[in-house]
Amino acid sequence: MHIDLQTLSIQPKRQAFDHLIRRFGDKPASRYQEASYDIQATENLHYKPTWASNQSLYDSSITKIVMKDWYALKDPRQFYYSTYTLARARQQDSTEANFDFVESRGLADMLDSELKDLALNVLIPLRHAAWGANLNNTFICGYGYSTIFTQPCIYHAMDNLGIAQYLSRLGLLLGDIEALDQGKADWQNGEEWQALRRYVEDCLVVRDPFELFVAQNAALDGLLYPIIYERFVNGYLSGNGASAIALLTQFMTDWFSESRKWVDAVLSVAAKESEENKMIIQAWSSKWSARAVEAVRPIAKLALGEQAEEALTEELASYNARMNKNGIIT
């Protein structure tokens, strides 16, 4: 008997959702596109929120930034729920392994006590700053416009909560509950911390989601993370034999270099959109980065001593270079 095998190609009637076909043409769409583009409601928003009757539930006019298409603010990491949680789960596993490594080999007890105290003094109060960053990013997600922009903000908020928790665990491991109590007392009353605390608390009442994005994710994080995690933990502490602490803060280092790609992409697309946007973002960037330098200065002094000024100057220069690359003149 003769059997003739042949492939039969059946074209699906629809390659993708209609709104994706309108945007990208008639071809299969990626999961990121399906989960992010044109998801947010844009019509029938006639019930005004009871807490702010002068705005719509989703309102692009809350911010001064004007975009013809808000969905241009793509996240280069293409995080949607699945890819985000998978990526973070992998990082959680490796952080967990790092904590295990430090605990099981008693590396925490081997730390020089002076370095250990310094690390606790610098790192533990930062859990309150990370919590502020969590609130700020939740605000941006709540009041920002378009899923493609707000979705990564809530991931960013969760990441900051995670960072606060890692710092708490680090405190418990190295200095028990007393370290956390001391960290909170420092945050509330310690002289070095008041400028940063004021910065974070002033951010909590900024009502323009995009300004808040610049203030928190670009200006403050852009100075704080390189100084604390790259220069202090990975540079100073590790160089003096306390590399166990760098193991415990690996996530923060990795996370900063990963998430800055997203921050840069959002800023450069928004700035390229129009001259007005560019001027507004420039004004915000110079206003908040000048404040951020003052807020970080006392902590840099606490962490790096005499090298603090040099570190601040260099990091401000590299922040400015980064913004210039995004088309924002500083």
Place this chain on the structure above:
Amino acid sequence: MSTVFIILQANEETRSIVDAIMIDNPNAVVKREPAMIKIDAPGEMVIKRETIEAEMGRDFDLQELQINLITLSGHVDETEDTFSLSWNN
């Protein structure tokens, strides 16, 4: 001019690879078969790591291409940054 081609499995991973190839090779033609995608290009095809990374949103090692590769035709020239197919005649 002779044609080079590459055939990849059709899945979530190769979607962005195909998009990247189309960006770098405007003359290429995509044929979507059941479960696989054939891309023909006249003369030469260049696959760039950088473009794939931008489309995919993560770091990409060009050797990962092999996982989803079904077949190809043309002389292969492979470096860390590019994977190109061409006929030397």
